[in-house]
Amino acid sequence: MTIAEKLSFDVQLSDHARTAAEREQVLADPGFGQTFTDHMISIDYTEGQGWHDATLRPYGPLSLDPATSVFHYAQELFEGLKAYRQITGSIVTFRPYANAARFNRSAGRMAMPELPEETFVDSLELLVETDRAWVPTTEGHSLYLRPFMIATQAGLGVNYPSKSYKYMVIASPAASYFTGGIKPVSVWLSTEYTRAAPGGTGFAKCGGNYAAAFVAQRQAVQNGCDQVVWLDAHEHRYVEEMGGMNLFFVFRDKLVTPALTGTLLPGITRDSILELAGDLGLETEERLLSIEEWQSASEAGELTEVFACGTAAVVTPVGTVKGVDRSWTVADGTPGPVTMRVREELMGIQYGTRPDSHSWVHKIV
Ligand SMILES: *Cc1c(COP(=O)(O)O)cnc(C)c1O
Numbered sequence: 001m002t003i004a005e006k007l008s009f010d011v012q013l014s015d016h017a018r019t020a021a022e023r024e025q026v027l028a029d030p031g032f033g034q035t036f037t038d039h040m041i042s043i044d045y046t047e048g049q050g051w052h053d054a055t056l057r058p059y060g061p062l063s064l065d066p067a068t069s070v071f072h073y074a075q076e077l078f079e080g081l082k083a084y085r086q087i088t089g090s091i092v093t094f095r096p097y098a099n100a101a102r103f104n105r106s107a108g109r110m111a112m113p114e115l116p117e118e119t120f121v122d123s124l125e126l127l128v129e130t131d132r133a134w135v136p137t138t139e140g141h142s143l144y145l146r147p148f149m150i151a152t153q154a155g156l157g158v159n160y161p162s163k164s165y166k167y168m169v170i171a172s173p174a175a176s177y178f179t180g181g182i183k184p185v186s187v188w189l190s191t192e193y194t195r196a197a198p199g200g201t202g203f204a205k206c207g208g209n210y211a212a213a214f215v216a217q218r219q220a221v222q223n224g225c226d227q228v229v230w231l232d233a234h235e236h237r238y239v240e241e242m243g244g245m246n247l248f249f250v251f252r253d254k255l256v257t258p259a260l261t262g263t264l265l266p267g268i269t270r271d272s273i274l275e276l277a278g279d280l281g282l283e284t285e286e287r288l289l290s291i292e293e294w295q296s297a298s299e300a301g302e303l304t305e306v307f308a309c310g311t312a313a314v315v316t317p318v319g320t321v322k323g324v325d326r327s328w329t330v331a332d333g334t335p336g337p338v339t340m341r342v343r344e345e346l347m348g349i350q351y352g353t354r355p356d357s358h359s360w361v362h363k364i365v
Contacts (some may be wrong), residue, residue, distance in 0.1 A: 007043065007054040007119050009126055014038045014058035020133070027136050030173035032312070033144065037131035041123045041169035044152075045113050051167075054119070056126050059170065065154035069162040075151035076207045077106040080311050081268075082142040082174070083128045083364065085135045086352030091128060092361045093145070094311075094350050096121050098268045103147065106204035111161040112149055120147065121362070123169050128364045131171060139351070140176030144312070145169060177313040182335045182343075184319030185308070187229045187242055188220035189291055191324055195240065195263070197233035202240075202263035209265075210244070217243065225322055227308070231291065233263065238288045242308040245316065246270035250305035250338045251297065254283040261288075269309040269346070275358060276345055282338070294321065298330050305336030307343075315343035 017038040018026075026035045036059050043054040070076050079099045083091055100117035107114050124145055128135070135143045147169045151162030193216040196202025201209055213228070220228040229247075232238040239247060239258055246267040249256040255277050260266050277284045297303035298321075306318040319333040348354030349361065 007051060007122070009041075009054045009056050009122075011126075011130075012055060012057040013130075016058065023133060027134070027138070027141075027173055030136065030141065030175045032174050032177075033146075033172050035172060037127075037134040037143070037171045037173075039127060039130050040171075041127050041147075041167075043115070043119070043123070043167045045165040045167070047163040051113075051115065051119065054123070056130060062166075064152065067154040067156055069151035069153045069155070072156060073151070073158065074206075074208045074211070075110055075112060075162055076148065077103070077110050077112065078146060078148035078205055078207065079103050080205075081124075081145050082311060082350075083124075083135050083145060083171075084142050084350045084352075085137055086361075088352055090352070090363055091132055091135050091365045092350075092352070092363050093124060093128070094362070095268055095272070095360045096124055096362050098271070099147070102205065102266065102268070103149075106206060107149065109201055109204040110206055112151070112165060115149070115167055123147070123167075125364050127169050127171055132365055134171065134173055136173050136175075138175075140347070142174050142350075144172045144174040146172070174312070177316070182317060182340070184317040184333060184335055185226040185242075186224070186320040186322065187227050187318055188216075188223050188225035189321065189323035189326075190216045190219065190228050190230060191236045192216070192219070193228075194233040194236075195230040198262060200263065203260070203266060205265060213243070223322060225320075229321070232261075237290045237292070239291060239294060240264050242318065245308035245310035245313065247318070248273065248307050248309060248342075249289060249294070249297075249303055250307070250336065251302055252304060253281065253338075254285060255338075256285045256287065256289060258289055259286040267310055269311055269314070272346060272358075272360065273309055273315075273342055276342065279357070280341060280345060291323065291326075295326060295328050298328050301331075304331050305339050306330045307336075307339040309342075314347060315339060 153162035
């Protein structure tokens, strides 16, 4: 079957799916990314043949040759989005075509094949519909969806990208990041390490970016901070991102966010907040913002709030900032009103308690 045709999935239902009681036990305290649903999606790609063997089958391990390309050269990419149970009982995802488009932009950078957007969204729909009992009913909880693609050719030749790939989707019930109130995070300014440089893979959602980031995250924790803040590779001055989240700076009623220079990951939450800002009567600006400006505007009281945003934790306030030779607090270090308003609006659309005026919600069942 070619990519032009809509793939039809071979469905193999699990004969060892967990019982309702076992599932409820997991859903009572799901954590994040620890337990997976009963099924998974798999689609193979072979050069010359295109995408084929689309299946939904029981969740379980893969068997791969130890020489498989992904283990050695990290030709891999992923996506992350959630399925929400709305107050009406419907199960929805949020802007899945935006994830499909970003998946293909990442694929272009990693010399991997594109997957038709329809196939990407169909695969999510099929998995969520099949495992819909795993979508939590608790407020603020969701089913986290993890589509990814790996290079599967066996062999150690380094000169060419793999000729075969596997696309998969797995799903995991997720608790709200914040249990017992929203708590601002402390951040460490990383001047020793760099996440991404011009011409590199910063805009692609690939595992390699994360592999290179763990050492800086560990350093942040050693310095008593929750998260690392990445700065530009050249001057170590301009703010890029916080861990796996984008950043927003609140200057009274203006939202400033670092411009997408090619080294930042273009978050769908970031993009959505830029659009929502207008609805909330906030101005927006995408530009460079230095750590000197962050510190001086905080101290002058012009910068009133800072928050990070991403699918997993939605909107997270930033309270204190620390670097090798400086540290300061944003306003009084507590979650600010703009941060909380943006968070409520976004989650309200996702959970169906606010009108979806941008048509972002994609109904599955
Ligand atoms: C995924 C990701 C984000 C957030 O993207 P969303 O689409 O909003 O979830 C931000 N930064 C990095 C490095 C990421 O990997």
